[in-house]
Amino acid sequence: MVNWANARPDSCVRTAPLFGLIALALILRVAAALWPNVHHPDAIFQYMEPAWRMLGGDGVISWEYRYGMRGQLLPVLIAGPMALGEWIDPGGSFAFFLPRIVAAICSLSIVWSAWTLGARVSSIHAVLAGFVGAIWFELVHFAPHTLGEPLATAAIIPAAVLLTRDAPSRRALAASGLLLGLGFLLRFQYAPAIGVLVALTCWRDPSRLPPLIAGGSIALAAGAAADLANGATPFAWLIENVRQNLINDRAAGFGVSPPSAYLGRFWAMWSVLIVPIVAAIWRGHRHAPALFWAALANLLFHSLIAHKEYRFIFLSVAILILLAALGSGDWTRRLRERGVRFVALAAALLWLGASLVLGMTGDMAAFWRDGAGSVRLFDRLRADDRVCGVALDGVPFHRSPGLNRLRPGTPLYLIDPDDPLARSDHYMPGYNRILAWAPARLPKGYSTVACEEEGGGKLCLFARAGGCDADAARPIAVNTVLRRLDR
Incomplete structure (x- = not known):
């Protein structure tokens, strides 16, 4: 031996x-x-999104960060190659x-x-x-x-x-x-x-x-x-x-x-x-x-x-x-x-x-x-210069690949069934793209752009023509909703 x-x-x-x-x-x-693919949402929301925020971008803030439960070392280490990647391929x-x-x-x-x-x-x-x-x-x-x-x-x-x-x-x-x-x-x-x-x-x-x-x-x-x-x-x-x-x-x-x-x-x-x-x-x-x-x-x-x-x-x-x-x-x-x-x-x-x-x-x-379908849909959103606001309608925020995958400045909204403020026509002018599970009942004027298999279901991207009034949907901004629901 x-x-x-x-x-x-x-x-x-x-x-x-x-x-x-x-x-x-x-x-x-x-x-x-x-x-x-995304093996687990933590890879995005505990590390990639905080790294993106360190670089001056917008990011989803999960409850772990609101409670101060995560160390900063790994996001700092990720921020370096993330910044280099953005420098090599701006907006890509x-x-x-x-x-x-x-x-x-x-x-x-x-x-x-x-x-x-x-x-x-x-x-x-x-x-x-x-x-x-x-x-x-x-x-x-x-x-x-x-x-x-x-x-x-x-x-x-x-x-x-x-x-x-x-x-x-x-x-x-x-x-x-x-x-x-x-x-x-x-x-x-x-x-x-x-x-x-x-x-x-x-x-x-x-x-x-x-x-x-x-x-x-x-x-x-x-x-x-x-x-x-x-x-x-x-x-x-x-x-x-x-x-x-x-x-x-x-x-x-x-x-x-x-x-x-x-x-x-x-x-x-x-x-x-x-x-x-x-x-x-x-x-x-x-x-x-x-x-x-x-x-x-x-x-x-x-x-x-x-x-x-x-x-x-x-x-x-x-x-x-x-x-x-x-x-x-x-x-x-x-x-x-x-x-x-x-x-x-x-x-x-x-x-x-x-x-x-x-x-x-x-x-x-x-x-x-897992996660590959939503990444592909967010890639479409990032490549579309007509996008001025994106709403996740009934789709959990962790099924998205995060704000770092959208064009800088593009707001992300969350229509959560547990949020009493979610279902109001007042917010609709704030976004012109919706991600929802198929089949979906959508507001008038929306058409299907693409669908992807995701999480055992079909996740679809829908679009309407026209611009956005960001102030109209401010109460359902993703971080505002997560804070309100303590998620």
């Missing part, structure tokens, strides 16, 4: 294939970034896509991590783990989304690889601390996993802690600076987040699930292949036990939280898949030593086939489509 703590890269492992795997991963992830879509491409590039750290973990065992393990890290459908799907979970995972896993080196240098420990601190800021609920990881890698050698803490302090200082730069008290968002979600149960209002729910989610994502995947995880966990226990700690912690979403446990998903790849590397090497020809190629093809099948069926089929 390989001693994980003292494992060294196989002397026969060449790094040349790593560059090919990174190139493959980059192609897949950039393609995913250019596909305009690149401001939306460039942050996704940057997020996708960041996820390449997982491919490097998989390769490095595998190289500590053999060349077969390196290539197979790197290949799985490059092509596995969940890793590709989540990579471009500007969410805290995949970005935190892209920081924490390479940090773990650095920590589990044999006698890591102070520089490596400081880099690991920086990445772990960044991972904490991006998804503070990953703190238990980070704690387990640090405990298992440092308890025998406490001298690792000072450079680790120094690196983490740099990340925390950056987070505090981002908060201060945007007029917020550093880390007050963390306290308010805990208060609102754990004490006031705000998150529970979005749905609750039993502790066993994530097991069902694994079945929904991996189907019958969960059996060989779990067997491979158990086989491979001995190559990186600290990562294994961190993944389990993360899974257990999130299982105890009433409101559950699959993206919350993405760190565990990524780790477990990499461990499964290492486990399959054990079996592949054993068969190769017994003279079975082309077994490494067969193993890679099996992983590829599993990824393709699972990635195009079940819940994943809906994940790939």
